[in-house]
Amino acid sequence: MYVYGPVPSRRLGRSLGVSPIPPKTCSYACVYCQLGRTTRLQTTRESFYPKNDILTEIVKQVQHEKPDFITFVGDGEPTLCKDLGWLIRQTKNRLHIPTAVITNGSLLFSEDVRQDLNEADVVIPTLDAGNEKTFRAINRPHRNITFETMLKGLIDFRNEYSGQIWIEVMLVKELNDITEELQSIMHAIDMISPNRVYILTPIRPPAESWVRPLEPERILKAQEIIGKAIPVAGLESGQFGLGEFSDARQAILEIGSRHPLRREQADDIENNFSEIGVIIQMLENKELICVKYKGEEYLLPEHFRMGI
Numbered sequence: 001m002y003v004y005g006p007v008p009s010r011r012l013g014r015s016l017g018v019s020p021i022p023p024k025t026c027s028y029a030c031v032y033c034q035l036g037r038t039t040r041l042q043t044t045r046e047s048f049y050p051k052n053d054i055l056t057e058i059v060k061q062v063q064h065e066k067p068d069f070i071t072f073v074g075d076g077e078p079t080l081c082k083d084l085g086w087l088i089r090q091t092k093n094r095l096h097i098p099t100a101v102i103t104n105g106s107l108l109f110s111e112d113v114r115q116d117l118n119e120a121d122v123v124i125p126t127l128d129a130g131n132e133k134t135f136r137a138i139n140r141p142h143r144n145i146t147f148e149t150m151l152k153g154l155i156d157f158r159n160e161y162s163g164q165i166w167i168e169v170m171l172v173k174e175l176n177d178i179t180e181e182l183q184s185i186m187h188a189i190d191m192i193s194p195n196r197v198y199i200l201t202p203i204r205p206p207a208e209s210w211v212r213p214l215e216p217e218r219i220l221k222a223q224e225i226i227g228k229a230i231p232v233a234g235l236e237s238g239q240f241g242l243g244e245f246s247d248a249r250q251a252i253l254e255i256g257s258r259h260p261l262r263r264e265q266a267d268d269i270e271n272n273f274s275e276i277g278v279i280i281q282m283l284e285n286k287e288l289i290c291v292k293y294k295g296e297e298y299l300l301p302e303h304f305r306m307g308i
C-alpha cells in the first residue's frame with residue numbers, strides 16, 4: 001500500500017500520507033529517525049513503483065474521507081521518487097486538495113527535484129545543522145551530499161518557488177542545541193528565508209538509543225535564538241482514517257510502519273474493529289515490539305531496525 005490515513009498531523013490537520021518509495025530508502029540516516037535505521041542509503045532517483053498504481057490508490061482513498069492535505073512523505077526521502085512531480089500534478093488536477101511534501105531537502109541541488117517540488121503547495125524541508133560537522137553527526141548523509149550542496153539547493157529552491165516553505169529543525173540534546181550551533185542554524189535559515197520555522201525534538205522512539213530530547217526550557221531558549229521559530233510541542237491527537245483496512249492487524253502494521261503508534265492509538269484501532277485481544281496476540285507472535293520513550297509506550301512493527 002502506498003497511501004495511509006488520513007492521520008492527524010500537528011501542522012497539516014488531517015493529512016493523507018503517500019509513500020512512493022520502499023521502506024527506509026533515504027539519502028540520510030538521521031540519528032533521531034522515528035522509522036528506524038536507514039537500510040537503503042542512496043541519492044539516485046528511481047521509479048520504484050508504477051506511478052498509475054500510486055495515483056489510483058490516492059484517488060480511491062480520498063473517496064473514504066477528504067483530507068486537509070495530501071502529503072508526500074515516504075518511509076524515507078520522497079524526492080528519491082522520479083515520478084514525484086507527475087504524482088503531485090495529477091493529484092492536484094483530479095482532486096483539488098492542497099499538497100505538501102515533507103523532505104530532508106538534500107536533493108534540491110538537482111534541478112529536476114526543484115522542478116518536481118515546484119508543483120506542491122507546501123514544502124517542509126529539514127535543517128538540523130548550520131555546519132558540516134554537525135550535519136554529518138546528526139543527519140549522517142550519503143557521501144555525495146555535503147552541507148554546502150544541501151544549503152545551496154534550499155536557497156536556489158527558495159529563489160524559484162512561490163509556495164510555502166516551512167523549515168523543520170529537529171533539536172537533539174547535546175548534539176545541536178548549544179548556543180553556537182543554534183546561531184549557525186539561524187544563519188542558514190536567514191539565507192533561505194522560509195515562510196515558517198518549526199522547532200521539534202524527538203517525541204517518538206529514535207533510531208539510536210542515546211538520542212535525547214530537549215527539556216521544554218531548552219526549547220524556549222532555542223526559540224529565542226532562532227527567532228521566529230514555532231515550537232511544535234506535544235503529541236498529535238485525533239483519529240486515524242481506517243477506511244482502506246479490512247482488519248485491526250493490517251491497520252496497526254500499515255499505519256505503524258509510517259507513523260509509530262502510541263499504545264492508546266493502537267488500542268483505539270483495535271476497538272474500532274471490535275477485535276479485542278489482537279494487539280496482545282501480535283506482541284506474542286513478535287509482529288509488534290513494545291518500546292518505551294519519554295514515558296510513552298509505543299508499538300512498532302518488528303522490522304524496525306532500532307539501536308535500542
Ligand code: SF4
Nearest residue numbers: 026028030033076104
Ligand atoms: S528522519 Fe527523514 S531524512 Fe532522516 S533518516 Fe529518517 S526518513 Fe531519512
